[in-house]
Amino acid sequence: MKVLVVGGDGYCGWATALHLANRGYEVAIVDNLIRRNWDQLLGVDTLTPIAPIQKRLDKWFALTGKKIELYLGDITDYSFLEKTFRAFEPQSVVHFGEQRSAPYSMIDREHAVLTQVNNVVGTLNILYAIKDLCPDCHLVKLGTMGEYGTPNIDIEEGYITIEHNGRKDTLPYPKQPGSFYHVSKCQDSLNIHFACRVWGLRATDLNQGVVYGVLTEETGMDEMLINRLDYDGVFGTALNRFCIQAAIAHPLTVYGKGGQTRGFLDIRDTVRCVELAIANPAEAGKFRVFNQFTELFSVSELANLVQKAAQTLEMKVEIANYPNPRVELEEHYFNAKNTKLLDLGLEPHLLSNALLDSLLNFAIKYSDRIDRDQIMPKVKWK
C-alpha cells in the first residue's frame, strides 16, 4: 500500500515514515523543511544532530534497499500538492505536516495567524486533493489530546452520547483547546469531519498525547537516521525536556504546581498506532477519532520519575516549580479513554526506568550540544 507521510522530516513523521517503510509499505515523504527554518529563526536546535533529509533517505536506502520518495514543497501551495498526489497516487495520507507547538503559536499575533493559516489551509488542501484525485484514500491526521482541555467529566474518543431533556444523540465531544495551536487542531477536526459527512471521505483523527523517547527500531539503525529531540522552551515537551535537563544538572522545570495531568506515549507506540490506523482504515464517510496515548501522568509525577531514574545513574537532580507561562488548571479531574487503538492490537511500551535510562543516556551522550539558554520558557500565554 502507498502511504504519503506529510511532515515526514519531523520528530513523529520521520520515525513513522521509516517504520512504515520497514513494514513493507511504499512510502513517500512530503515536507517543506520549514521546521528546520523555524529552529534557526528561534536560535534553537535539536539535541541530536539530525542529517539533511536527502542524506537520511540515502542512508536508509543503502541500509535497507527500500526507496522512500521525497517531495519537497509546501502543502499550502495546492499546485504542488496536486502534482505530488498525481505523481505518487497515495492510498493513505498520514498528515503530520503542521506547526505543532503551543508556545510557538502564542509568541505573538503573527505566530498565531501563521499557525492557524498554515494548519487549516494545509489540511483543507489535503481534503480537496483526496476528494478530487483519490476519493478512496484514507486520511490519518494527527490531532492532539489538548483539543479536549480538562473537562470535569470523562473524555471519550471524539464523540459523546448525550441525554438531554428526554432525548439522546451522539455528538462531537466538546472542545476546550488551550492555545492557538490547539485551536488550529480543533479547526482541522471540524473540516475533516465535514468532508467525511458531505463528500464521503474516510478519515482517522489521532488525538495524540505527549510523545517521549527518541529511539525506534529504524531510527536506531545508524546515526545518520537519528531522530530529532527537542528540549527548548518552544518545541521541547515535558518528559524529553526533563531528561535533558537532568543530563546537565539543570533543575527539572515544573510549571506551576505540576498537577497538570496529560496522556503520554512512547514514540515507538506513535509509529505503531499510525500503522494500526492505516492497516484498519475508516469506512467511507466515517470520521473516526482515536485517543492516542498509553498512560496518564501529572507533570510532578514525571519529574519525580526522572529524578529517581537519574539517581540510579548516580546523577543528582533537583525539581523546581517555576511560574507557569501557560494559562491552565494546575489541579483538575482528568480521565481519558484510549481503548480503540488497544482494541486494534496496540501493545504499549509503558514508561519504565529502562526507557528513562535510554533517554537519559542519550541526553548525556549529546550533552555538549545543550544550550542552557534555551531551557527556560520565554513565551507567556498572557
Add this chain to the structure above:
Amino acid sequence: MKVLVVGGDGYCGWATALHLANRGYEVAIVDNLIRRNWDQLLGVDTLTPIAPIQKRLDKWFALTGKKIELYLGDITDYSFLEKTFRAFEPQSVVHFGEQRSAPYSMIDREHAVLTQVNNVVGTLNILYAIKDLCPDCHLVKLGTMGEYGTPNIDIEEGYITIEHNGRKDTLPYPKQPGSFYHVSKCQDSLNIHFACRVWGLRATDLNQGVVYGVLTEETGMDEMLINRLDYDGVFGTALNRFCIQAAIAHPLTVYGKGGQTRGFLDIRDTVRCVELAIANPAEAGKFRVFNQFTELFSVSELANLVQKAAQTLEMKVEIANYPNPRVELEEHYFNAKNTKLLDLGLEPHLLSNALLDSLLNFAIKYSDRIDRDQIMPKVKWK
C-alpha cells in the same frame, strides 16, 4: 459609547450601524467593500439599488446631523486595524466583517480557503487589537445558528450541561457545521472563547438565524439609505428569495423535501439584538453565546406563507421542489432555545402577512432589476 461596526456596509451591518447611531451611540464603520466586489465577480446584484457607502453616510448626516466615521480597509491587514483602533478607541466592536455565504464557501477550494482565512484571521486580528489596545472593549461577534447543525437533542445557547459516568460539567455545545463557511464560524468561536478564558476579554457570540426583511426605521428614511436585498443563489437567503421569486412569478425554490427547519428573525430584531448585547456587555473573561432568532420555520412552511400572502395580493405563485444542492437532513428534530435575548428585553417582530406584504411590495417595486438567471442555485455541496 463608541461602537465600531466592522462590515458596516453589509446587509446586517448597515442596518445596525444606522440603528445604533439613531439610538445615540457614537458609531464608526469599518469595511473593505469586498462584498460589492464579490457581487461583481459573480455577476449578481442586490435587488435594491444601494448607494456608495460615502453617499449613504453623507445622506445620513444630512438627515440626522449624526456623523458616522468611515474606515475603509481590510481587517486581515493588522496595521490598518491597529491604526483604526487607535484613531477611534472603540468601547464595543460589532463584528459582521466576514464572508457570510455558505454556497460561496462551497464554490471550490479557493473559495473555501478564502472564506476560512478571511474570517479566522480577521477575527484573530480583532482579538489581538482588543487585547493590546482596549482590553475592556466588548466584542459582539456574529455567529450563526448553523454552527449547531441539526442534533437530535435540544439546542442550548452555546453551552450544555452534561452528566456522564456520574460526573457533571458545563461545556461548549457540540458543533456540526454544514459548510466550510459554517465551519469558519465555529473556528472563530473557538478563538474567541480561548481569548476570553486566557486574556480575560469579554465577548458575546450572536448565533443568528436566517434574517429576512429589508426595512428598518433608519434605512427607510430615504432611498439613498436603502439596504441591500439579495436573491441570487449564492447570497440570497430563504424568505427574502421566496418573496422576490413571487414578485416575478418564478416558482418558489424549495430545496429537496423542504423539511429543513431553521431559526428566523426580522432584520428589525437583528439591530435590536445587537443593541441589547452592547447595552448589557459580557463580564470580563466571559464568552457569552446568545441564540439570535425569534421563530422556527421549515422551508416548506415559509414557502406556503409566501404563497398565501401573494394570493392576498392577487399574485399566483407556485411552489417547486428542486434537487437539494446542499448535503443536509431534510427531515430532522430541531428545537433551539432563544431566551437570553428575550430576557434582556427583545420584543420580537413576528413574521406576519404585513411583513410579507411589505417584502413582496418591495420586490414588486424593484422587479425590473431582477435577473432570472441568478435565481437557481449553481453551487453544489458535492
